Amino acid sequence: MSAEMGHLAIVGLGPGAAEWITPEATHTLAAVSDLVGYAPYLARLPERSGQHRHASDNREELVRARLALELPAKGRHVAVLSGGDPGVCAMAAAVFEAIEAGEARWRELEVTVVPGLTAMQAAAARIGAPLGHDFCAISLSANLKPWALIEKRLRAASEADFVIALYNPASKARPDRIGNAFSCLRTGKAGTTPVIFARAIGRADERITITRLDRADPALADMATLVIIGSSETRVIDRPGSAPPFVYTPRSYGARP
Amino acid sequence: MSAEMGHLAIVGLGPGAAEWITPEATHTLAAVSDLVGYAPYLARLPERSGQHRHASDNREELVRARLALELPAKGRHVAVLSGGDPGVCAMAAAVFEAIEAGEARWRELEVTVVPGLTAMQAAAARIGAPLGHDFCAISLSANLKPWALIEKRLRAASEADFVIALYNPASKARPDRIGNAFSCLRTGKAGTTPVIFARAIGRADERITITRLDRADPALADMATLVIIGSSETRVIDRPGSAPPFVYTPRSYGARP
Numbered sequence: 001m002s003a004e005m006g007h008l009a010i011v012g013l014g015p016g017a018a019e020w021i022t023p024e025a026t027h028t029l030a031a032v033s034d035l036v037g038y039a040p041y042l043a044r045l046p047e048r049s050g051q052h053r054h055a056s057d058n059r060e061e062l063v064r065a066r067l068a069l070e071l072p073a074k075g076r077h078v079a080v081l082s083g084g085d086p087g088v089c090a091m092a093a094a095v096f097e098a099i100e101a102g103e104a105r106w107r108e109l110e111v112t113v114v115p116g117l118t119a120m121q122a123a124a125a126r127i128g129a130p131l132g133h134d135f136c137a138i139s140l141s142a143n144l145k146p147w148a149l150i151e152k153r154l155r156a157a158s159e160a161d162f163v164i165a166l167y168n169p170a171s172k173a174r175p176d177r178i179g180n181a182f183s184c185l186r187t188g189k190a191g192t193t194p195v196i197f198a199r200a201i202g203r204a205d206e207r208i209t210i211t212r213l214d215r216a217d218p219a220l221a222d223m224a225t226l227v228i229i230g231s232s233e234t235r236v237i238d239r240p241g242s243a244p245p246f247v248y249t250p251r252s253y254g255a256r257p
Numbered sequence: 258m259s260a261e262m263g264h265l266a267i268v269g270l271g272p273g274a275a276e277w278i279t280p281e282a283t284h285t286l287a288a289v290s291d292l293v294g295y296a297p298y299l300a301r302l303p304e305r306s307g308q309h310r311h312a313s314d315n316r317e318e319l320v321r322a323r324l325a326l327e328l329p330a331k332g333r334h335v336a337v338l339s340g341g342d343p344g345v346c347a348m349a350a351a352v353f354e355a356i357e358a359g360e361a362r363w364r365e366l367e368v369t370v371v372p373g374l375t376a377m378q379a380a381a382a383r384i385g386a387p388l389g390h391d392f393c394a395i396s397l398s399a400n401l402k403p404w405a406l407i408e409k410r411l412r413a414a415s416e417a418d419f420v421i422a423l424y425n426p427a428s429k430a431r432p433d434r435i436g437n438a439f440s441c442l443r444t445g446k447a448g449t450t451p452v453i454f455a456r457a458i459g460r461a462d463e464r465i466t467i468t469r470l471d472r473a474d475p476a477l478a479d480m481a482t483l484v485i486i487g488s489s490e491t492r493v494i495d496r497p498g499s500a501p502p503f504v505y506t507p508r509s510y511g512a513r514p
Contacts, residue, residue: 021279021280022279027276092385100505108497113382115378117342121375125349130344145510146510155417156416157393246356252402
């Protein structure tokens, strides 16, 4: 690799709040020459003189990835922005897909993934510890995989009594996905299973709803929502007065504390 | 609740590196009157005059949780330390177990969970994006749940073709757990499935091994190791020279890029 070669960092901004951006992410973003990202993510960052910004549409993940891979050959030091953790239902997989399918010289690039908090962690922290024991994360987006596979994974997760975190529960084109997922899960999980809708956690319009599987309203999930469905062990601890309950999954199984 | 009541924060220190501790965690740790934690976690933090430290053994999670719950009634502001993310195979579940089983007044406490990066995110970031699509996290610790349940979850995760992250793959008392898990997974996953052993990520003695399921050596896993096993889609991108490969799981399923 030539001495003039730049490098590429894929940087996780976390779920929305500045207090959740790691020092590694902050330092990386301050040091690069170019920022590549979805416009609302770019808008979260301070303008820096001499730093170039390349904004794109959220649906253009592979376009963004390829742009980010072209720039280091010109000696640029590039950060691709990702919401949450780039490694969890986010930008990193798109960049590596582009590398695998793309030009041989892209494999020579220095690529760093800067991890960040992902939506399910922030959502869980707000209400207790629902992911406190074995869990699955499943994306309901059926753009790139068959819905039959999603149903198979939901059934397997239900039968083995995992806690389940659902990413991409709804989109404008397919608002019914989360309803279909609830129908699928109701055949395996009890109606009393706790369900959490966590919307825009860490942002000004944050909203959390705690309900149960037989009462879960699909309309509560939009594109900014993360949904958590408990295991048979997940518990709700009621609290006095107007305090919201704690929801958590114990480490033990089959033995009430 | 009386005006003199303190509060309790359960704080995630991340997987080991200071650059991964969130600003929220740093601010919380600086503001409390009492730190409660496993001694090596306490040793990572700067001494502060007037701040009390309560060190305990790592096996005494419930003892530590109860101590942390007693202190706020005396007006103390307490942080319980957790490695990684308190909400993922860590301290938060132990604290909520103690609250549920404990004194009624503990339910009145203000409890904050401060999320942190967890080991699987740090491990994944080091090598690419193996958790880039649907995955499970399973603890192999059988102290509090039957091994039969762990096997059931491993088989379900394998049959539904999840990527799998294994926490607590070995202990001094049970060094064979990870070997048993590999045996279980080999009945459902191909021998060529990528396996990653990630030890002490973010610490001075960090070590990563990338291998495949039919060659995975259980002896590579100790108490400080996180093991990731790919799905049928997880790919290894070889790179020129001595550069380590990238390992990632694409967003698409059943269609090579």
